[in-house]
Amino acid sequence: MKQTSERIRRIIEDSSLHLCLECGKCSASCPRLVAGRQYSPRLVAQKLMFHPEDAAYINNAVWECLTCGICEERCPSGVQFCRFILEMREALAEEQGLLGYRAHDGALHSWMRIMTAPELSQNRLEWLTPDLKVAQRGEVAFFTGCSPYFDVFFNNIQVDTLSLARDSIRLLNRLGREPVLLGNERCCGHDLLWTGDRENFETLCRLNYQEFRDHGVKEVITSCPECYLVLSQYLPKAVPESRLKVTLLIDLLAAEAQAGRITFKPLERRATYQDPCRLGRMAGRYEEPRGLMAKVPGLELKEMEFSRQGALCCGNSSFVNCDAFSKRIQVERLRQAQATGADLLVTACPKCLIHTTCAMRDPVKGGSLAMEVRGLVNILADQME
Amino acid sequence: MSPVNLLGIACNWSPYCCYNAAGQAGLELPPSFRLMRVMCIGRINQALILRAFEHGADGVIVLECEDADCRYGPGPEVGHNNVARVRKLLRFLGIGQERLVEKTFLADQKEELVRVLWDFHRRIEALGPNPAKARQERVAS
Missing domain, CATH: 3.40.50 (Rossmann fold)
Known part of the structure; x- marks a missing residue:
């Protein structure tokens, strides 16, 4: 990356990186730096703009970020650091095949990519118990997300992620709603999006959208913040014809509790x-x-x-x-x-x-x-x- | 019918002894069977098995030592746990848990190894290709 490519220039511009004042508030609040890691959001921004020849630093630093967004909260200039990281990862993954150091040896990303196969017919609803009322068809669906998969993958630490899905349905039933559950819903693609795999992310978006459309679903309720973020903000960009209404379960509950x-x-x-x-x-x-x-x-x-x-x-x-x-x-x-x-x-x-x-x-x-x-x-x- | 892609993951000790002996004895192995040798099946994690299916394997067979024979300690038990969990994931994914099996061997069971591999080959052939295969041309992860 000796010369800044047109693509990188656009990323710098779109994320307002040039507004950086070098105040260092981002680095001072970055959890990774505070935990002792030699990583600085301020420095990666400066390196990319003024020392693009230091590709070794930049390529590593882009994968260091947690994308937790605290730097954006602190930044007085409105630099969109998370967007910058997301787009840089896409560029580095696409142009140089960089994937970062993936936890669990990339197993979760593997099953997410496996879900991009269009002819896949999943058995992801085995956790449904008879007390949970769900509909076969309807305009409102509940998006389960990866809970059934996490439940198996992380069973060595005894974390009950499926209880989140079951209890969400219990709450919806209590509100008199019986959501549709889609047997072939895919992962929302959050982790592929944030690790630079745009192609497979968009495939998941399209497959999910087709699944909603084929079942006549107009509104999707989810309790997972990542699924909510992706379905409401990123899916419409990947599938422009989407008119899906996305509801966060806690918004719905807050309104019902208020009433x-x-x-x-x-x-x-x-x-x-x-x-x-x-x-x-x-x-x-x-x-x-x-x-x-x-x-x-x-x-x-x-x-x-x-x-x-x-x-x-x-x-x-x-x-x-x-x-x-x-x-x-x-x-x-x-x-x-x-x-x-x-x-x-x-x-x-x-x-x-x-x-x-x-x-x-x-x-x-x-x-x-x-x-x-x-x-x-x-x-x-x-x-x- | 196109030949099925089978991947064997073998521990270096007893199962690989069998594999080596089978080769020396000129015993015929199924076509499209590829072997990955690891020092101990305890080295294998869920990700490695899943990745084989991500990249188009139609079946994966994990070849282990008997529990008591492990040169390192808990290797085969780690293998049992990982295989059990990935089988569940494969069932959820619709790939099918029967595409992943594990077998244990003593060091002198070359005929048994060859018989097990042919048996596995026939079962996977009957199942047909892995439904996630369409993406196998994807760049290696």
């Missing part, structure tokens, strides 16, 4: 809340989850030292770069959670659930990080009246 159509039994617990990056900083939902927790009588919410816009990442995103520095971030986050005096950690993203649980299971820490961690929908479904 008094759903109430909750008391739960005498002290809890703290982990803001998922895709739900908070990328979708702006800070108050909705807190408002729902406040509707559960007796449930006391204690905020962590870093919360809302300043929330600390769960340590990993899109299953790249899970390393010792991810672990340090997770340990720091769990220590913050413990410092609140809470005995229950609530989150709203399956991946936060997986990563915090994984860090707690670290045998070296001897269980000192352990605390109960549950999804927001788990709590709400258990307490609904």
Whole structure:
């Protein structure tokens, strides 16, 4: 990358990289740098603009980012750093075949790519129990996401991601809704998008859109922040004819709870809340989850030292770069959670659930990080009246 | 009918001994069978098996030592766990769990190895190609 190509120039322009003042607020707040990693968002921006010949640094640094978005929150100039990382990864993957260091040896990305085969006929609904009411046809579908797959893949850390799907349906049934569940829904493609695999990401978008269209689905409800982000913001760009309405389950629940159509039994617990990056900083939902927790009588919410816009990442995103520095971030986050005096950690993203649980299971820490961690929908479904 | 693509993942010790002995004895192996030798089946993770299917394998057979024979300790048990989980994932994906099998061998079972491979070959041939195969031309990940 001795000379800045036209493509890179466009990425710099589109993400407003040239507005950088070199104030360094991004680097000072970057969880990876704070955890001790030699990585600086400020430096990668400067290198790309003024020293593009240092390709070794740039190519590595682009894959270091967690895309948690805290740098964008802190940046006084409005540099779109996450967009910059996303587009650079696409360029590096396409032009140089770079894929970054993928966690779990890329197994999750493998099954996501396998799902791009159009003739695949999945058996992804085996987890449905008879008490869950779902419809065969209808205009509203529930998007399960990768929960059934995570449930198998991560069964060694005892994390129940399927309970998120079951409890979401339970809540929808309580609201009198019976969503359609699509037996051949694909992964939303979030992790492929954020690791530079645009081609396969768009294939997944098209296949999902066809699946919705073929079943007459006009609205999709999801409880996963990543699926919500992709289906509402990125799918319409990949499939321009899409007119899909995408609803986040907690938005729906917040509105119904506000109107008094759903109430909750008391739960005498002290809890703290982990803001998922895709739900908070990328979708702006800070108050909705807190408002729902406040509707559960007796449930006391204690905020962590870093919360809302300043929330600390769960340590990993899109299953790249899970390393010792991810672990340090997770340990720091769990220590913050413990410092609140809470005995229950609530989150709203399956991946936060997986990563915090994984860090707690670290045998070296001897269980000192352990605390109960549950999804927001788990709590709400258990307490609904 | 196009020949099926079979991948064997073999531990270097007992199963590879059998494979080597079968080759020396001139025993015929199924066409399109490829072997990947690893030092211990405990080295294999879920990703390696899934990747074989991502890149168009029609069947994968994991060839292990008996539990008590492992030169390193828990190798075959790690193998059992990984195979069990990937079989479930393959069922969910619609590729079919029967496309992934594991077999254990003692070092002197060359005829048994050849019989198992032919048996596996016939079963996969009857199943037809891996439905995820259309993307096999994709760049190696």
